[in-house]
Amino acid sequence: MTDTIQKKLIEVQNLVVNFDSNEGTIQAVRDVSFYIRTGEIIGVVGESGSGKTVTTSSLLGWISNAPGIVSGKITYYDEDENPHVLIEQKANGKPLSLSERVFSDFDLTKKFKKIRQDEITMIFQEPKRYLHPYWTVEKHFQTIFNDKRNHELYHKSTPFLETVGLSPKKIWTLYPHNLSGGMNQRLMISLALARNPRLLIADEMTTGLDVTTQVKISDMLSTLIADAEDENRAIIMISHDIAFVIKIVNVLMVMYAGDIVEFGPAHLFYDEDQEDNHPYTNALLDVFYGRSKEAIEGDVPSSIDPPAGCPFRDRKCKVYEERHEEIGHFCENERPDKYFPNGERGHWVRCHKFKIEPWSDLVSD
Ligand SMILES: Nc1ncnc2c1ncn2[C@@H]1O[C@H](COP(=O)(O)OP(=O)(O)OP(=O)(O)O)[C@@H](O)[C@H]1O
Ligand code: SF4
Ligand SMILES: [Mg+2]
Incomplete structure (x- = not known):
């Protein structure tokens, strides 16, 4: 750093x-x-x-x-x-x-x-949580850049789509349901990057x-x-x-x-x-x-x-087993403090x- x-x-x-x-x-x-x-x-x-x-x-x-x-x-x-x-x-x-x-x-x-x-922006595990089902790709970018639908918006959005391997020409007017799961995931990543959070x-x-x-x-x-x-x-x-x-x-x-x-x-x-x-x-x-x-x-x-107590105890925690006499009672009954x-x-x-x-x-x- x-x-x-x-x-x-x-x-x-x-x-x-x-x-x-x-x-x-x-x-x-x-x-x-x-x-x-x-x-x-x-x-x-x-x-x-x-x-x-x-x-x-x-x-x-x-x-x-x-x-x-x-x-x-x-x-x-x-x-x-x-x-x-x-x-x-x-x-x-x-x-x-x-x-x-x-x-x-x-x-x-x-x-x-x-x-x-x-x-603050989150790229979710499931793109469905992020993408609006009734918005085209263009509309998604429009809301981010707060811009009118024009060439400038298209040009601004292009690098973010290309970075994730999507072709703006092919998908600009499509909706999430027109795209595969992987493409939606990539779209979500490009939108998150465009937000510059x-x-x-x-x-x-x-x-x-x-x-x-x-x-x-x-x-x-x-x-x-x-x-x-x-x-x-x-x-x-x-x-x-x-x-x-x-x-x-x-x-x-x-x-x-x-x-x-x-x-x-x-x-x-x-x-x-x-x-x-x-x-x-x-x-x-x-x-x-x-x-x-x-x-x-x-x-x-x-x-x-x-x-x-500690929820890791039953996963065969080595320390719990090795030091049972000393700390077993605490592991079984108390949430550990922060050290x-x-x-x-x-x-x-x-x-x-x-x-x-x-x-x-x-x-x-
Ligand atoms: N919307 C929900 N309704 C009910 N239970 C939920 C909901 N979301 C998460 N949980 C439960 O909360 C717990 C924590 O879930 P979380 O999704 O945060 O785990 P995770 O660490 O992200 O797991 P993964 O690695 O599988 O994504 C789990 O027991 C999960 O089943
Ligand atoms: S608190 Fe006890 S059971 Fe939990 S991780 Fe530490 S030693 Fe293991
Ligand atoms: Mg998770």
Whole structure:
């Protein structure tokens, strides 16, 4: 990263997101807090269902089912570092009434919608969530550039379409249902880039695309990343593939069972010495570095009735097994606190292994 001064861009405090289902309440995001600064390219990794998409789409207020965001505060900081509270819902120890909950776009403030339109963009896993079914490609670009339908609009849009391998000539007057799934995904990426947002969230951006397009998009991403490091912006890259993201990000956020279990500068994840990392991160890295051929044993626990204590315990957590006498009781009964094992506030880990000597003098909050 360059020497540019980093500024806070977005802050999430105690975010809780639940969904109703016939089987019970799905606890999709369980009280997460973090902030993102300009110049950061953050990789968000974790197994399927760990809450990556729900956490990040909350930054746009984009939660599709009731009850949605149950509590938490999300604050956006503009270029002059002025805070703008996008969502603030207090739990107050009791469930929110229907009128207090965020269900959909309808409940969001005008300010939030304006900031979302101008400053924060998400490339979704499913293009359907982004593209308007009754708008042509031209109309999609028209709303971004706020321009009339004319040659200038066509010329402005052309580079963004060509970057993702789409021919403007062929698709300019077509609707999303005229295009294949892969073409819609590419269209969504080109629209997101055309918006030129301060915060770009890319959710499994290249999944399902052919190799040539993946290469083109990775090249384009390198340019964006260089810009992000120099300028007043940030990128969040969500991926199952820790091997892909670790090469391009400068910060990593590891999610497990609706919680952020580790957050910190990417260089802390390259090391063979894994003492300071979360056991779940280590298990992911072991597979990635070929130190273990086995996938992590067992399944992510149910998000409807999660176990007490640490949800990683039943995945044959090595540390839990090896240090059962010392910390087993905590792992079984208490949600781990946040610890700062390197003494750096920028790196924290939620694991009881830091509770007992030799780590007990670590900062936790
Ligand atoms: N609209 C919804 N209604 C009900 N449950 C949902 C909804 N969206 C997500 N969930 C549930 O919330 C939990 C977190 O989902 P999320 O999509 O954030 O996971 P993810 O980490 O992005 O997974 P993946 O890697 O498969 O994309 C899961 O249990 C999921 O089934
Ligand atoms: S809190 Fe306990 S069970 Fe959870 S990851 Fe740490 S050692 Fe393992
Ligand atoms: Mg997802």
